[in-house]
Amino acid sequence: MAGLQVFRVAGGDVRRVEGAAVEFERDLQRLVEANMEEMLGGVRFLAAEYSTGPVHRGRIDSLGLDEDGSPVLIEYKRTSSESVLAQGLFYLSWLVENRSEFEALVERRLGAEAAERVDWSRPRVVCIAAEYTRYDLVAAGMSHHRIDMMVYRRYGDDLVTLELAVSIAGGCGSLAVGRSERTRLASPVRRTVSDVLSQVGGEVRELYDELDARLLDLGEGHSVELQHYVAYRRRRNFACVRVLAQAQALVIFLRVDPTTVQLVPGWTRDVRRIGHLGTGELEVRIGSMEDLDRSMALLRTSYAAAA
Template sequence: MAGLQVFRVAGGDVRRVEGATVEFERDLQRLVEANMEEMLGGVRFMASEYSTGPVHRGRIDSLGLDEDGSPVLVEYKRTSSQSVLSQGLFYLAWLIENRGEFEALVEQRLGPEAAKQVDWSRPRVICIAADYARYDLVAAGMSHHRVDLVVYRRYGDDLVTLDLAASVAGGCGSSTVGQSERMRPSSPVRRTVSDALTQVRSELRELYEELDARLLDLGEGHSVELQHYVAYRRRRNFACVRVLAREQALVVFLRVDPATVQLVPGWTRDVRKIGHLGTGELEVRIASVEDLDRSMSLLRTSYAAAT
């Protein structure tokens, strides 16, 4: 038994509801674009049918910006298709080489501050189609880019499902950086969590590994190392982890309402009105296994809220 099974229950009896595809691909695109933040887990809509210019001669179905500030490119196929992933990666190469255009688009829609915060360390490709061949699933893992393959189904006039068939975090290094950007002498050196971990005591590295294991053991989540932090996510982020090398501590931002928590100085802090690198409104500082143990209920609460 494979795939999502949907049943209608009436009087104790169940009847299977058969899924269908949309009649026109553009119908699916319009639906997602009008509801992108809800349907794609925090991705804000930026543009539709974005032209890649007279030389490249293409059109990107949808452009968005996720909650981490990462560029998102969305491609749709009404039915099953082996071309949607390659098409998405083709457009991603153009997007990486034309960062200025995307940042100008973000500035136009969200303002100059949002444009400055665009994080190019892990741009995303989201493909939405009726199904995928096994070749697509293997190719996604081999692409070294951040890729989500999503299966959609329509049930009647008022129900649409989105099912994540595969999610790939992408590799580290310069594979997501265009050659023109690498050659810029003025490009700043950016330190990642991996860099910070090389500058801390072995005890803190071990604590980070334990935190990482416990976050992933909460359930279906996965992690992505971004420019300033490691994001742990389901549909949305449930934890953002930073390593503070100078303070020899870990800081975790959680999707927990600080008003529901009794704040403890030195451990938990309300950051709703404080600028910070990471999503979530509750800051939790972890400097020992004891801190991690007492934080577990907060981690579970945040995980449950990230649906």
């Protein structure tokens, strides 16, 4: 029995509600754009039908910026996938080659601070369609780009479902860029989380591996390595992990209200008014397995809040 099924319950009787596609693709696009932050888990809307210019000759359905500062492009198909993945990757190539134009758009819509924090290590392609073929899903799995393929269905006039069919994390440094971009990015050298982990002691590496396993064991989450941290996500981030090489420790930012916990110096800190790399308002420092053990309740609370 495959796919999401919706049932209406009345007086002890259960009746299946048949889903349907929207009448027009533009209706789906307008719905998502008007509610993007809620429907796509923290993605802020930037532009619709964005022109890629006279040479590339295309229009990106929607552009956004997620909570990690990663560029997001969204492509929609009313019914079947109709090569929506290939179309999304086609536009991704343009986006990567035109970073300054995208950053200018972010500055106009969200301000200079948001533009300065755009993270190009994991730009996202989000495909939204009524269904996908097995060829689409296999092709997504073979890609080294970050891809989310979502299935939508409409039930009556007041219910829409979005179900994640496949999510591909992608790989660091996988995007092809032109010579001018390589020159611009060559200095200063940007270290990834993997680079930092290769320089820390064995105990910290073991601690990170254990933290990684426990975060993923919480449930349906997945991880994405970004430039400055590793984000662990459900619908939104529930943990952002940084490796502190000099301190030989890990720092986690959680989606937990600091006023609901008793803060302990050296372990937990309220960072609502402190600039930091990563999402979340509570900072937790992990320097030992004992720290990790006593942090598990906070990790579960953050996981639940990210649904």
